[in-house]
Amino acid sequence: xxxxxxxxxxxxxxxxxxxxxxxxxxxxxxxxxxxxxxxxxxxxxxxxxxxxxxxxxxxxxxxxxxxxxxxxxxxxxxxxxxxxxxxxxxxxxxxxxxxxxxxxxxxxxxxxxxxxxxxxxxxxxxxxxxxxxxxxxxxxxxxxxxxxxxxxxxxxxxxxxxxxxxxxxxxxxxxxxxxxxxxxxxxxxxxxxxxxxxxxxxxxxxxxxxxxxxxxxxxxxxxxxxxxxxxxxxxxxxxxxxxxxxxxxxxxxxxxxxxxxxxxxxxxxxxxxxxxxxxxxxxxxxxxxxxxxxxxxxxxxxxxxxxxxxxxxxxxxxxxxxxxxxxxxxxxxxxxxxxxxxxxxxxxxxxxxxxxxxxxxxxxxxxxxxxxxxxx
Amino acid sequence: xxxxxxxxxxxxxxxxxxxxxxxxxxxxxxxxxxxxxxxxxxxxxxxxxxxxxxxxxxxxxxxxxxxxxxxxxxxxxxxxxxxxxxxxxxxxxxxxxxxxxxxxxxxxxxxxxxxxxxxxxxxxxxxxxxxxxxxxxxxxxxxxxxxxxxxxxxxxxxxxxxxxxxxxxxxxxxxxxxxxxxxxxxxxxxxxxxxxxxxxxxxxxxxxxxxxxxxxxxxxxxxxxxxxxxxxxxxxxxxxxxxxxxxxxxxxxxxxxxxxxxxxxxxxxxxxxxxxxxxxxxxxxxxxxxxxxxxxxxxxxxxxxx
Numbered sequence: 027x028x029x030x031x032x033x034x035x036x037x038x039x040x041x042x043x044x045x046x047x048x049x050x051x052x053x054x055x056x057x058x059x060x061x062x063x064x065x066x067x068x069x070x071x072x073x074x075x076x077x078x079x080x081x082x083x084x085x086x087x088x089x090x091x092x093x094x095x096x097x098x099x100x101x102x103x104x105x106x107x108x109x110x111x112x113x114x115x116x117x118x119x120x121x122x123x124x125x126x127x128x129x130x131x132x133x134x135x136x137x138x139x140x141x142x143x144x145x146x147x148x149x150x151x152x153x154x155x156x157x158x159x160x161x162x163x164x165x166x167x168x169x170x171x172x173x174x175x176x177x178x179x180x181x182x183x184x185x186x187x188x189x190x191x192x193x194x195x196x197x198x199x200x201x202x203x204x205x206x207x208x209x210x211x212x213x214x215x216x217x218x219x220x221x222x223x224x225x226x227x228x229x230x231x232x233x234x235x236x237x238x239x240x241x242x243x244x245x246x247x248x249x250x251x252x253x254x255x256x257x258x259x260x261x262x263x264x265x266x267x268x269x270x271x272x273x274x275x276x277x278x279x280x281x282x283x284x285x286x287x288x289x290x291x292x293x294x295x296x297x298x299x300x301x302x303x304x305x306x307x308x309x310x311x312x313x314x315x316x317x318x319x320x321x322x323x324x325x326x327x328x329x330x331x332x333x334x335x336x337x338x339x340x341x342x343x344x345x346x347x348x349x350x351x352x353x354x355x356x357x358x359x360x361x362x363x364x365x366x367x368x369x370x371x372x373x374x375x376x377x378x379x380x381x382x383x384x385x386x387x388x389x390x391x392x393x394x395x396x397x398x399x400x401x402x
Numbered sequence: 403x404x405x406x407x408x409x410x411x412x413x414x415x416x417x418x419x420x421x422x423x424x425x426x427x428x429x430x431x432x433x434x435x436x437x438x439x440x441x442x443x444x445x446x447x448x449x450x451x452x453x454x455x456x457x458x459x460x461x462x463x464x465x466x467x468x469x470x471x472x473x474x475x476x477x478x479x480x481x482x483x484x485x486x487x488x489x490x491x492x493x494x495x496x497x498x499x500x501x502x503x504x505x506x507x508x509x510x511x512x513x514x515x516x517x518x519x520x521x522x523x524x525x526x527x528x529x530x531x532x533x534x535x536x537x538x539x540x541x542x543x544x545x546x547x548x549x550x551x552x553x554x555x556x557x558x559x560x561x562x563x564x565x566x567x568x569x570x571x572x573x574x575x576x577x578x579x580x581x582x583x584x585x586x587x588x589x590x591x592x593x594x595x596x597x598x599x600x601x602x603x604x605x606x607x608x609x610x611x612x613x614x615x616x617x618x619x620x621x622x623x624x625x626x627x628x629x630x631x632x633x634x635x636x637x638x639x640x641x642x643x644x645x646x647x648x649x650x651x652x653x654x655x656x657x658x659x660x661x662x663x664x665x666x667x668x669x670x671x672x673x674x675x676x677x678x679x680x681x682x683x684x685x686x687x688x689x690x691x692x693x694x695x696x697x698x699x700x701x702x703x704x705x706x707x708x
Contacts, residue, residue, distance in 0.1 A: 254533030
């Protein structure tokens with residue numbers, strides 16, 4: 027188990043004057059499948075912390091190996107022996123469900139850099155829980171809105187058979203207006219989609235929507251491109267992320283995907299973020315890095331306004347979202363989930379690198395479907 | 403539900419079956435000859451895929467990539483056999499499972515050190531890309547047809563090797579009675595290294611062939627390993643013929659049940675629950691198949707009778 031204690035402002039520490047006022051515990055996935063997501067989350071978060079150069083914040087980082095039981099153990103350890111004030115960093119919704127309710131019940135803050143399941147946005151919302159990323163349904167809703175706007179009439183939709191997969195298809199259907207040529211749940215972790223592609227071919231669909239995060243999406247896109255079926259494809263950003271696109275290669279070119287962030291979003295904070303990230307880590311940032319970066323900046327902005335030990339005041343300071351988001355305009359809805367634009371991106375090739383560019387906006391100032399269920 | 407769709411799905415099932423056979427053949431050989439449970443077989447599949455992706459990235463040649471996959475996996479197999487596995491032949495299965503599980507972790511993190519945590523790119527060669535039209539108007543990807551042919555050729559090659567060559571006689575003798583063939587002057591430790599490297603090379607070949615249409619990433623071997631174990635349990639442990647029949651059964655069951663069960667359920671259920679329930683039951687189908695085979699023949703289809 028890797029324990030990294032990273033104190034910022036090393037000079038200040040060396041002088042012995044540092045008093046860590048806020049201690050942050052980051053639990054994220056740094057090994058095993060899906061490690062690239064956690065590594066980007068961490069790198070984006072630490073980029074902001076190091077740039078701030080403050081001596082009143084300390085970050086403890088641990089690897090959850092994508093296992094809920096380990097995430098729970100780490101959270102207990104961080105709360106009880108490290109005495110952290112804020113937890114953050116979990117990538118996966120099932121891990122978040124295991125950690126977040128217990129964390130907020132103990133009066134600590136949880137800032138989500140990615141996972142934001144419906145349960146925590148609706149009835150299970152909490153004044154100490156903030157999702158800086160999105161609500162899980164958002165990108166799928168954006169894809170549905172895009173499909174409706176493009177006039178797709180008969181879309182074939184597909185997601186893995188697990189809670190986030192069901193949420194995905196429900197989110198898509200919430201904004202999609204046409205008929206469904208087919209609705210298929212694949213196995214979680216499935217790598218061969220020949221059978222589903224044959225179904226798409228036989229279904230008479232005019233377009234395809236799919237949510238297959240990570241390696242599943244790589245497999246599907248490569249096999250789809252080779253199958254001779256050439257219907258337009260739409261998906262959420264997860265299968266078109268910077269880390270994944272290089273492995274998909276040409277098969278992804280031209281595919282539309284919905285995202286709350288893109289590296290070409292035109293605002294000063296984002297331009298600086300993309301340049302600094304590239305300079306420091308020698309690769310392009312992903313949406314996970316952008317969300318990590320925003321989370322750290324939100325936290326820093328709240329520390330300027332309130333004391334972390336004063337729960338109500340600190341929650342208010344977080345909720346005012348008084349920071350320069352790399353996503354441009356950003357605020358929180360009543361249930362502490364973002365109100366933000368959902369963009370449509372297209373996969374392009376820049377030199378030798380596959381990446382995305384924004385081609386439109388699917389939903390403007392979009393909140394989420396669970397605001398009314400949340401009673402705080 | 404058209405005939406074309408059914409034929410296409412049968413081809414898909416065959417294709418996934420023959421690739422599973424490449425994995426299962428090595429696993430069952432190693433178990434049959436050495437009595438070793440090798441959990442690290444999935445890591446050798448990953449080694450093959452990564453070697454192929456690296457060489458294809460450097461040279462652009464798919465043939466060189468396949469050669470590299472075979473060589474890298476066989477070499478990795480020979481090295482772990484000599485360094486680790488050799489010490490485990492006389493231990494019980496629990497020790498073997500522990501040691502080879504440790505090898506999985508070492509291979510996974512080692513691969514991450516060398517190649518990083520992002521998936522690698524490996525594409526199918528231009529000559530085999532795109533669909534072809536089969537008799538009857540079925541459009542089917544050429545590469546998948548090539549996989550079926552390649553898998554069958556390897557199957558024939560293995561059969562010739564085991565039934566018609568001197569090495570094959572030694573391997574079969576080794577399955578029956580280790581002590582006796584050692585007493586007859588066969589260099590048993592060389593034979594073991596050879597069998598292990600052969601099994602590893604087959605896994606590496608499968609990794610490279612399948613990696614071109616899937617994602618080459620750390621941990622890609624473990625899901626296939628589980629299926630390969632199901633295959634050799636169904637086929638009968640130690641039997642190459644059993645592995646072949648078992649792999650085709652598992653490939654076809656997995657593909658066909660996944661597609662047709664939701665459709666069948668829709669005949670007497672609403673669409674949404676039928677899709678969910680169908681997908682859920684379909685993912686159990688190969689395990690149900692395994693249980694049925696074991697009830698009927700407790701040592702598998704072609705296993706030694708107990």
